[in-house]
Amino acid sequence: MEWLERMNNVLDYIEQNIDGEISYKEIAKIACTSEYHFPRMFSSISGISLSEYIRRRRLTIAAFEIQKSNVLIIDIAAKYGYDSVDSFTRAFKKIHGLTPSAARKQGVELKAFPKISFHISIKGDTEMEYRIENIDFELRIIGKSKPVKTARAFKTIPTLWNGAKKDGFMQELIDLSWENPKCSLEGLLGVCGKEASITDDEFAYFMGVRYDSEPPNDMEILTLPPSTWAVFPNIVEAWKRLYTEWVPTSGYELANLPCIECYYGPKRKPRHELWVPIVSP
Structure with missing residues (x-):
């Protein structure tokens, strides 16, 4: 392979x-x-x-x-x-x-970490639902970024959203969202990596919404080019299986853009999705 x-x-x-x-x-x-x-x-x-x-x-x-x-x-x-x-x-x-x-000194104990190697592990006993979305216009997202330690991302990100709910920032985003819906990517957005970087100890998590008008003064603007996306329901499950199961067998390459966690409004099913930027084969 x-x-x-x-x-x-x-x-x-x-x-x-x-x-x-x-x-x-x-x-x-x-x-x-x-x-x-x-x-x-x-x-x-x-x-x-x-x-x-x-x-x-x-x-x-x-x-x-x-x-x-x-x-x-x-x-x-x-x-x-x-x-x-x-x-x-x-x-x-x-x-x-x-x-x-x-x-x-002779006789001391040391630890040796050998070179790893990757092998095929047969999985796939549970299907992965996904769809392909093409957004043919520039995505303009407004919000604020927070540093996140990669090793603690699954614990830190929910804490960030809980904090945003308590201090009113989440409601501010909700009030700004859905004013002029243009695509399926309408909701509270968590962009995983505002800047392109392979540094893996920490990344900037950008909390925002898609918005075309002038943002409030305390918010930043993040712009993403027109792109094709693979969209998966259930963010946590999708993250766990994306790189080990879907990417190796899909035939798609990952685009040089960040993934986006999208949290939808009440009564929407699924309640949240992971948007993964791809390059069509």
Whole structure:
């Protein structure tokens, strides 16, 4: 499967550059996917973030080098991307439970995180409902962005909406929405990543609505070009299965745009949907 080969090529690239510069743009290029989507795709499939995987691999190989050579700790730290011995020591101790200098002693226990590889896992016992939507005009979304730690996104995002309900921001968005409906994407919108970036530790979650008039002074404007979207009911379930089940088998490529969580009004079924930008094959 071509998709599987691409993902394993990414792992090969990381290994080949583990003691040098690893270009996240090059990673996205090798995977033939967008910088928006690769971090979440990688963590969904592997169970670990891209940056944490690279960090663990570097510290694993650094530990081997410390034990097998007399190279100065400061030189090993620099080789694996650390600006100082102190920062290297903190990271090393977090992974291995002891300092780099202590790792040179015989008989100490260290942790080795091997290179991972991706294989096909047969799933699909439960169907995934979806539809394709084409929005042929520019999407103009107004609202506010909040930083979200990727590892805590499923817990943080509901908290953000609860806070918006309490402080009146949600009602303000509701009052602005549906004034001039133009498409199916009418509701409270959570745009997952205002800026295109492969940095996977944190992203900007943009809470807003589609709106064509002048926004209130305290709101930002996010504009997305005309695009084609794959739309899935049930946001949480869709996120869990999107990158591991739908993308590898669909034949679609992901566009270099953020996904959008759409929360509809009362009595609308489904109550919420995940909109995923795609490039038609």
